[in-house]
Amino acid sequence: MCRSCGAVATVNGRGRLAPTRKRAGMKAAVIHEFGGPEVLCFQDVPQPEPAAGEVILKVAACGINRYDLYMRMGAVFTDIEFPHVLGADVCGFIVAVGPDVDGWREGERVIAAPGYPIDPADWDIRPENRAPSFEVTGTHTWGGNAEYLRIPARFLLKDETGLGVEEVAAMPLVLMTAVHAVETLGEVRRGSRVLVQAGASGSGNACVQVAAALGACVASTVGSPEKVETARDAGAELVINYREQSFADEILNWTDGVGVDVVIDNLGASVFEDNLRALRLGGILVNFGLVGGIKTTLNFKDLFFRQHQLRGSFMGSLEELRRGLALLRERRVRAVVDRCYPLAEAGEAHRYIESRAVRGKVVLVP
Numbered sequence: 001m002c003r004s005c006g007a008v009a010t011v012n013g014r015g016r017l018a019p020t021r022k023r024a025g026m027k028a029a030v031i032h033e034f035g036g037p038e039v040l041c042f043q044d045v046p047q048p049e050p051a052a053g054e055v056i057l058k059v060a061a062c063g064i065n066r067y068d069l070y071m072r073m074g075a076v077f078t079d080i081e082f083p084h085v086l087g088a089d090v091c092g093f094i095v096a097v098g099p100d101v102d103g104w105r106e107g108e109r110v111i112a113a114p115g116y117p118i119d120p121a122d123w124d125i126r127p128e129n130r131a132p133s134f135e136v137t138g139t140h141t142w143g144g145n146a147e148y149l150r151i152p153a154r155f156l157l158k159d160e161t162g163l164g165v166e167e168v169a170a171m172p173l174v175l176m177t178a179v180h181a182v183e184t185l186g187e188v189r190r191g192s193r194v195l196v197q198a199g200a201s202g203s204g205n206a207c208v209q210v211a212a213a214l215g216a217c218v219a220s221t222v223g224s225p226e227k228v229e230t231a232r233d234a235g236a237e238l239v240i241n242y243r244e245q246s247f248a249d250e251i252l253n254w255t256d257g258v259g260v261d262v263v264i265d266n267l268g269a270s271v272f273e274d275n276l277r278a279l280r281l282g283g284i285l286v287n288f289g290l291v292g293g294i295k296t297t298l299n300f301k302d303l304f305f306r307q308h309q310l311r312g313s314f315m316g317s318l319e320e321l322r323r324g325l326a327l328l329r330e331r332r333v334r335a336v337v338d339r340c341y342p343l344a345e346a347g348e349a350h351r352y353i354e355s356r357a358v359r360g361k362v363v364l365v366p
Contacts, residue, residue: 050098190215269293
């Protein structure tokens, strides 16, 4: 049930509500507690104002990531102050520029970084995702599930993709993640043989596309016949329905018993053992997801003798996002938008993602 946030408030520097004078409001999809999709409440909240070094964006579209669902459920952090606004993937227009901001002007169409260090003391750390305070946008600061977003100007990129706002908003987090996981950590190059889990999901699809753009031979898994073409269209040469076949067996057949050079995994514990079975001697396993569980067992004997490299991946840097957006601009990767929902229907959008029927990304439009 939606609950009123009570007294008039304003959004402070950390994206929080604090009592102040009454001013212009905006619509937002707000949570007042952790729970299911029903806790998302479409309501009026105070419109943010820019502090020094900040800009205000008029949100044109905001993509939903599975991370948003975890946040809504309280599965990631429990120290979130309510009310709270989620949303990391924002494409929009600058409508206000705060003091000490150079190089940006009102009216420019931009892309907000889907993650950045929220402590200014960490702003010069490179890569940004190694900074202690780095987090997904919309975690402890307010995100883009609203009509307006406040963000430090240094974490904006000019939108030069030439695509519609819905397509652009579908891509920042998954592109940043894909470039970091596939190219930087996975060391995927032309001729690499790669297995990407869940190739019809938003993140998996982006990883298939990035790997294919780098010249790799890509295999991927899906959970239903309807999703096969989605993964194949992204560039997967081999698509395996894991509900009907053992993906590890199919990978070993595909590679003449050798295994792939790299496994890109966004699932976690449920596929860990078979991921290693599908990996060649000395191969690299990159994980950035936990939808399949957070705990498993590891056979150190196999790790030792097969010389597998296990690498954890979280988001990426602005430079990696730039590289991903360049691929998007050159049409070497493409945005896969399954559905768009009005911001007022954010709860329904979350329900659709939870149904596992989604193919690609779901986007909210204020």
